Amino acid sequence: MKATDVNRRQFLKTGAIATALVTAGRLPLLSAQTEEDMSIDASTGPYAVKPIRDHLKRFSPAETPLGKNETYSLTYDIVHWNWVNGRQGTFANSILGRVAIERVTAGDQVIYEVNQRTRIGGLDNFLEARIVCNTDDLNSLGTWTLSSYSKSVKGQLDPLSKLDEKGRCDDGRIRIESGDHEYGFSTKNSVVTQWTILDFLMRKANPALDVTFDLLQDLSLFKPGQVLTSDDATVVKLKDGRSLSLQTYAQTGHGVLPIHYLLDEQRRPQLITNSILSWALAQLRY
Numbered sequence: 001m002k003a004t005d006v007n008r009r010q011f012l013k014t015g016a017i018a019t020a021l022v023t024a025g026r027l028p029l030l031s032a033q034t035e036e037d038m039s040i041d042a043s044t045g046p047y048a049v050k051p052i053r054d055h056l057k058r059f060s061p062a063e064t065p066l067g068k069n070e071t072y073s074l075t076y077d078i079v080h081w082n083w084v085n086g087r088q089g090t091f092a093n094s095i096l097g098r099v100a101i102e103r104v105t106a107g108d109q110v111i112y113e114v115n116q117r118t119r120i121g122g123l124d125n126f127l128e129a130r131i132v133c134n135t136d137d138l139n140s141l142g143t144w145t146l147s148s149y150s151k152s153v154k155g156q157l158d159p160l161s162k163l164d165e166k167g168r169c170d171d172g173r174i175r176i177e178s179g180d181h182e183y184g185f186s187t188k189n190s191v192v193t194q195w196t197i198l199d200f201l202m203r204k205a206n207p208a209l210d211v212t213f214d215l216l217q218d219l220s221l222f223k224p225g226q227v228l229t230s231d232d233a234t235v236v237k238l239k240d241g242r243s244l245s246l247q248t249y250a251q252t253g254h255g256v257l258p259i260h261y262l263l264d265e266q267r268r269p270q271l272i273t274n275s276i277l278s279w280a281l282a283q284l285r286y
Helices: 008-016 018-024 047-052 197-204
Strands: 072-082 092-106 109-120 123-133 141-151 163-170 173-178 181-186 210-217 221-237 243-252 259-263 269-273 277-285
Touching: 047 072, 047 221, 047 259, 047 269, 047 277, 092 277, 197 210, 197 259, 197 269, 221 259, 243 269
Parallel strands: none
Antiparallel strands: 072 092, 072 277, 092 109, 109 123, 123 141, 141 163, 163 173, 173 181, 210 221, 221 243, 243 259, 259 269, 269 277
């Protein structure tokens, strides 16, 4: 896969001012709503896919049938939203990298292996995680290890980028060890990550869905009080001219802009959109 280079300063700047852009109405993802109107600005397409409307011209849905096997892997392209040559009022998408999520059941545990690679500003950024979850509906967090680092285009490791952490979640408390430092959070709900919540949708998504959880984004950023509910169906136009109807689920809560999960009729999570960065399903394997 060839990932498009993005200037590091531009990437960080767009992430830092996301809230201000939302306030100004200039970010592509504007709301999570259940009204009949599919878009605040209908000329730019349904609100749930505004961040990736350029990428949809090149997107083909994964077609592997959703099986009953609880061991599988999902691979997503990580899609970045940006202006064309920095010009306001324009839009484009580029692929920054990929994230692979492998799920395996092991007795009374569920194990996720996550491998993510992105290229930003000429650096290849790697994240690897092993997450041991409980077998409840949400596959709530148990214990985990995480390693992240960066390499130059010549493959040289940046020693300052190396981060190794391990953590656990039990008895309403998250504990994370990072080198000689330890930090934590108190929780009121089951805790999930952006990588593990997908399995819940693949098994439990339905028109009456309404579930609350706490999010530990990247196994590091704690965002409590997330609510995931069913939203409208979203019709997207694909690169071959076909139209595809995807059932949309919206996540809102502390510290996040609305996140939309778009599932097909087999409950395959084809698209996950979230303002600056979105995911597009490239491969489903059993």
